[in-house]
Amino acid sequence: MGPWAWAAVALAASCFAMPVYLGAPYLPTLSRHREELLDLSGIERGQTVVDLGCGDGRFLRAAAARGVRGIGYEVNPVLWAVSKAVLWSRRDLVSVRFGDYRRHPLPEADLVYVFLRQERMAELAAKVAAEARGPVRLLSYCFTVPDRTACRSLPYAHLYCFGAERGHGHA
Template sequence: MIDIWINVGIIVVLLLLGAVFFGAPYVPTRQKDVKKLFELIDKKGVLVDLGSGDGRLVRAAAERGMKAYGIELSPILALMSWLSLGKLRRRVSIKWGNYWRMELPVETTVVFVFLADPFMDKLRVYLEAEALRLGRELTLVSYGFELPGYRPVKTKDALLMYKIKP
C-alpha cells in the first residue's frame, strides 16, 4: 500500500515541477491581488489566464460576469480548477495543456500571467504574434514581472498592465 502512495507522490511532484520548465511553478495569486486586477481591466472583455493553477482568477472573472478561459499545464490543477467551478462552468472553460503551443481563443481581450522573469521575452513574442493573428490589441496584466520592450500603461501594486498592438 505504501508503494502506491510513493508512486502517486512522485507523479504529483513531477507534474507540478514540470511547470517550472514551461514558465513558473504553481504559486497562487493572492486574493487581494485578484480583486485589484478587476480594478484595472475592462470587465466586458474575455479573460485568459495562462497558467491558471487552481482557477481562482477565472472563477473571480466569472463571478463578475466575464467569460474566462484558464489554461493549465498540470492535469491535477486543471481538474481541481474545473471541479471548483460549479455553476460558473457556463462562463469558464478550463483547458489542460501547454499554452506556448496553443492559440488564444478568438474572443480574447485580456491575458493574465504570473510568469518567471526568464520567460517574459518569450511571452512578448507569443502575444505579439497572437495580437497579429487576432487582428486586435490585447491587454496583458503581468503579476510582478515586466514585459521586455514595453512600458506599463497602468500599475496597481504588483500588477503591471500592458497593451500589445497587432
C-alpha cells in the same frame, strides 16, 4: 511506505515540478489582489480573459463573478482537475483547457492574464503580439515584459497594451 505509495508521491511531485520547468510554478494570486488586478485590467462584463496557467481557477472565478468570460490553460493535471471542479458552476462563462498554452494559438481575448517567471515574459509578449486578433492587454502579476513600457501598473502588477487600446493608451 510501499512501492505504490512512492509512485503516487513521485507522480504528484512531477505534476507540480513540470510547471516550474515551464516557467509557471503554482503560486495562487493573492485574494487581496484579485479585485485590484481586475480593476487595473479594465476588463468589463461580456469581455474575455485568457488565464495562462490558471492553477486552481481563483482568478477566473473572480472574473466570472463580474460577468467576464474566461478561458484557462493549465499543465498540471491535478490543478486542471481542481480548477474544472471549482469552476463547474460557472461553466456558462469559463472553460479550462489542459495543456501548455505555448503549444496552442491564443484564443481571441480582450485580456491575457499571467503569473509567469521573468525569463519567460519576452517570449510571451512576442506570442501575444504575433497572435492577437485585435487590441489586447497583457496583465502580468509580479513580473515585467523586457523592453516594453506598461500602460498601467500597481506595485505588484503590470498591464501592457498591444494594438490600439480604447482609453488605455498603448506602448
